[in-house]
Amino acid sequence: MYETIPEFLASVANRYPTKYALYIRRFLRTTRFTYREVEQISLKIASYLLENGLKPQDKVLIWAPNMPEWVLALFGCLSAGIVVVPVGLHSTEEVVGKYIEQTRPKVLFLSKFYPIDFKKPEHKNIKIINLEDLVGLVENVSIKKMPNLSKNELGEIVFTSGTTGEPKGVMISHHNILFEIEQLLKTVPHFKHYRLLSVLPLSHVMEQVVGLMTPIARGGTIYYLPRINTVTIKKALRKYQITDLGAVPQMLRMFLDSIEYQVTEQGKSGSFNFALKLAAVLPITLRRQLFSKIHEDLGGKLYVFGVGSAPLDVKLAETWEAMGIKVVEGYGASETTGGVTANRIDDRIIGSAGKKIPGMELKLSSENEIQVKSDSVTRGYFENEEKTREAFTADGYFKTGDVGYLKDGYLYITGREKFKIVTAAGDKIYPEDIERKLNSHPDVWDSCVMGIKKDDGEIVHAEIILKPKAATKVEDIVKKINLELEPNQQIMDFSLWTDKDFPRLHTLKVDRNEVRSMSENTSQTKNKVTNTTISSEDTLKNILSKVCKIPGSSITDNSNLVTDLKLDSLKRVELVSLIEEEMGVELIEEDIDNETTLKNIKQQVSSHKKISYPYDLDSITKKLREPFSSYLRILLQDLFVFPILRFFVKVEVKGDIDFSRLKLPIILIGNHPNPPSDIGLLLSILPLRIRLKLAAPANDWPYRTQKYLINAILSNLLGGTFPINTHGKPVGKSLDAILDFIEDGYSLYIMPEGDVTPIGEKLGPLKPGLAQLFANTDVQFVPFYISGDVYGSFYRQKDEHHTYYFPHGFSKIIFTFGKPFTLLDKDENESMVTIKEKILELAPSL
CATH class of the missing domain: 3.30.300.30 (ANL, C-terminal domain)
Incomplete structure (x- = not known):
């Protein structure tokens, strides 16, 4: 067993150095860290804090939503012997003020996406650091020798959730955490792949131990969401193929409500209820097949709900079990550093909190109060000896305050004594x-x-x-x-x-x-009805606050989105995507102009203007990834497409580029003078290693009508293209699909104009969404420029509606490639300028 958290972190980093540990996608940008990066960045954070005057056992507060940087800050502080005081995101400033008064922290970690006016005179000596900027802040910090820590070193002070009287700070040591992890690993089976979605707050020690450190000990990947709601959770379950989800009963109920609503809308309530009854006598594999559509909607890989923190309705759990997802309930408290009892995956009784975890001593008092003794139990409350004495029995058992009973070794919680x-x-x-x-x-x-x-x-x-x-x-x-x-x-x-x-x-x-x-x-009565108008208004203000990075209190109905809130074209993309995610309403981006106010947005939302795509983007991109599709595409290209094109066109390649030495994936980016021949010729000069995993976003007009559907099919089949929305409607889903391909190791070829290069011009206007995707990332761009007799063999001829392309004689086309570049450390505007400059540098004089 490890003595300290830094030892534990170093060990898992050595076992899984290149595996991804932490992952988040903020809007359209992905941040992920390997196990080795987590260790190294945590040591840099520790070194930075020590360099800036903090000493072991000094205190820091973390007051922010779940994110990888939250974890990095936690590990960084613990590596330096600094004590972390985690704060619930929705804690009031009054309550946080009490935490500060008790612990006297030197640093406060906040999120810049949750603006908090924290400028009271008594807090002027507290250094404030935005978590989202933390990695960049310590990038050039040299790792120093860390202090020697003991296993009983105080690691965290976790305040209890009571709202009356003075809050009590539960003292958690390195040994408390590591002992709990060791015992949990004895109860959790070792699967080959753990992919967990973290939605419960990291400010609670249960999520830290059960949802963070125990999965890390097994080499799992933990995914975080910048916004947590049923829409974003279900999207994440599908995209990341999540296997385990820690949840509270309320979340299970919300998911089930959503499923039952869809079933009712489709008129299938009778067959659904019959299937639930039938499932009771089926093995779990057949249950999953019986409810395959539901599992597909949840990603297809979700097998376990880990549930705690609140009473679980037996009927709710039985329904999920009938649908083929195991519900594993446990029990614990902050003072016990997480779990005390837990059901096992293959040994569980619905309605019980399970059997005691190894290393736990558990007994019931004469009043049936649950009492616990273990190495994971806190030593007491910070600077509060009176409350510490009250919390323990004479023989050293912690008094949980919960009432229950034991039956056949299983613990059943009756209630909370104080309630x-x-x-x-x-x-x-x-x-x-x-x-x-x-x-x-x-x-x-x-x-x-x-x-x-x-x-x-x-x-x-x-x-x-x-x-x-x-x-x-x-x-x-x-x-x-x-x-x-x-x-x-x-x-x-x-x-x-x-x-x-x-x-x-x-x-x-x-x-x-x-x-x-x-x-x-308040005068609540039986006759009152739920009012959601205020909630909707607050949600819109919160969304605008996040996008514009200003306090919601400064936004009024008459706030102009452009002149008052400085909402540029890139932020409009983010705004409509957030409204779609958090409110389930799709807005038209073009409807947001220089005259739009918050009041106008409210009217658009209240009208619930829904936009349906005439094609299934998810299905198209899924088929594009299938190995059979790739092999068939390459076969057709080599046997038919390339020979035909090369018969009419001689291709010359210029530039110092060695595709065989490039680290994949890459993004090929250039002008688009004469589709589709220029694309086919570009593909013909790429090596097989790139073509095997290559895709391209394309204008979606052929997918919108049956008349031109053959164009879409051929483009997809022969060129590996997928449609993106370029008609003024929400582009978030399209941009999201592009990023998905990059994350899956696919190279892309992108024509950043979003259309054909105008005749007589070197390059048309660029689409701004591209910079939104790749600004400040290290993905490699390979610029190219197509010149020569671009219209000689396949020239453009227009009728009143469309452009057609005809073979016409022989010609020569020149592809000039530039040196690869990245957009690291560049914002959206700088990225747009850089992309345009890099392409035009390769263009010959007109």
């Missing part, structure tokens, strides 16, 4: 039991049960959120559920919650204290 309701009759009721019943109703999205003081005791009160198309009134739901509850559990009072969701803690649990406060201080 129990005590009736006038003295009965003790745990709200979680009632919530499970309520949430099992098909029309209930979520519920929160609490006690309301009445006479000499409390009565049971429920706040209920219905699904959007609920067919049952809330009164009737309560009546039905009361028939299933014990007499002392009866719901005596209830309200329909007026927002789309309950307020939540950073662990995504319902913030019961906030729900109680809001319930008591």
Whole structure:
């Protein structure tokens, strides 16, 4: 076993040096780090912090969403012996102020995409670093010798999620974390490929241990999302072929709601329900085949949901199991550095929190409180001896505050001691039991049960959120559920919650204290209905805030997107893509002009203008990647296309370029004077190693009508092209497809004008989306210029609608190649200038 986190990190870097560990795509730009890069950059961060005056056991705060740089900052601090204080993204400044007051940090890591006005006088000595800039900040830092650390070195202070009184900082040592990882590895099977999607907050120690360090110990790849919602999660599941997903029950419910909505819309509810019943007697492989379309929508490789943090509805878990995805529930706490009990992949009981993990001692008090002793248990609360003494028994067991029971070695959680309701009759009721019943109703999205003081005791009160198309009134739901509850559990009072969701803690649990406060201080009644207008407005402001990098409070209905918010053409692409992702609405990019205000955008969103592509881009690009397609394309090119073209055209190649020595993938980029012959001739001079994995984005007009579909088929079959949207509609999906090919190792040939080079001109205007894709990346561009008698053999002749190409005599075409270049350290505007200059440098004088 390792003594410290830096030892652990060095070991996994030696085992998997070139394998990718961390991955994120921010809009259309990919950032990924190999295991060796994670180790080296973390050491550079550690060296940078030490150079800037920090010492071992100094404190830093990380207050940002999940991203690879969050992980790098964590490992960098731990390597230097610096203590990390993780903060939930949605924590208030008041709460964070308390963390700062207790821990006195020297550095605060923030995200520049979540603007926070943090300029209070008492914080003026705290150095602020944007996580997104962190890697560039330490690029030229020399790695120094790291301090000697002990296994009991304090590594983190994780504050509990309570909102009343002073927050308690749980002290987590290097040994706590490493011991927990060691025990978890004994319970998790070793699969060949782990691809995990991290959606639970890294500010919680459970995600750090279960969703980060344990997968890293097995050489897994962890994917992060810049925006987390059902749309982005499902896209990521499909694209990255995710195998495991750590989730809270609410997330499973949202996915299932989406599936059931689609089934209902298609009129297949009856067959779906029949399939669920049939699946109960089938092995899991047949269940996955029975629900193959659902699995295809989830990527086809998702086998396990790891669930914790909140009570799991048994019916919800059984439905997912029936569809062929295993639901593995566990139990733990910040004070235990993650898991205490867990179901195993092949030994699980739905509804239980599983058996204790190796290395854990577990017992129940006389009041059935769960108590734990282990090397993973915290030494106590930071600078709070009183709370530390209260948290432990005389024989050293940590008192979790959770109530449960054991049956055949499996732990079942009854509820949280501090949330129990005590009736006038003295009965003790745990709200979680009632919530499970309520949430099992098909029309209930979520519920929160609490006690309301009445006479000499409390009565049971429920706040209920219905699904959007609920067919049952809330009164009737309560009546039905009361028939299933014990007499002392009866719901005596209830309200329909007026927002789309309950307020939540950073662990995504319902913030019961906030729900109680809001319930008591507002006039919620049974007759109120959910209002989503404010939520929609806030979402638009948040999106504009991210795109323009300004506080949302400064954006009003009358804010002009161009003159006030400085939204250029590149940012418009990002805006429409974010609106599509986060709100499920597709806008037309051309509708955003110099007169557009936030109010106009609201009107466009409210009209829900939907645009459907007349072709399936995902299907086209998938077929393009199939090995059979590549081999067939090369065969047809060599037997037919190239001989015909070369019969009419003599090709001369100029420039100092050795394709055999280039590191692939590359992007060939140049002018486009006479399609399609110039493309065919370009391909004919490329070596086989490039042509085997080569694709090209092309104007999508042939795909839009049956009349010209043969053009599209031939272009795809013979040239490896795929359609991109060039008609003023959202281009995000098209640009996304281009980046997918690059990530999969495909070289591209791109005509950056997006159309034919105008006759008599060296180069037409370039499409701005190209720079959006590749600015500040290290992908190699190979510029070329086509000159000579470009119209001699296949000349252009126009009618009133289109251009046609005819063989006409013999000619000579010259391909001049320039030296490869990258757009590293260049922004979008600089990239556009560079691309144009590199192409034109190769052009002869007119």
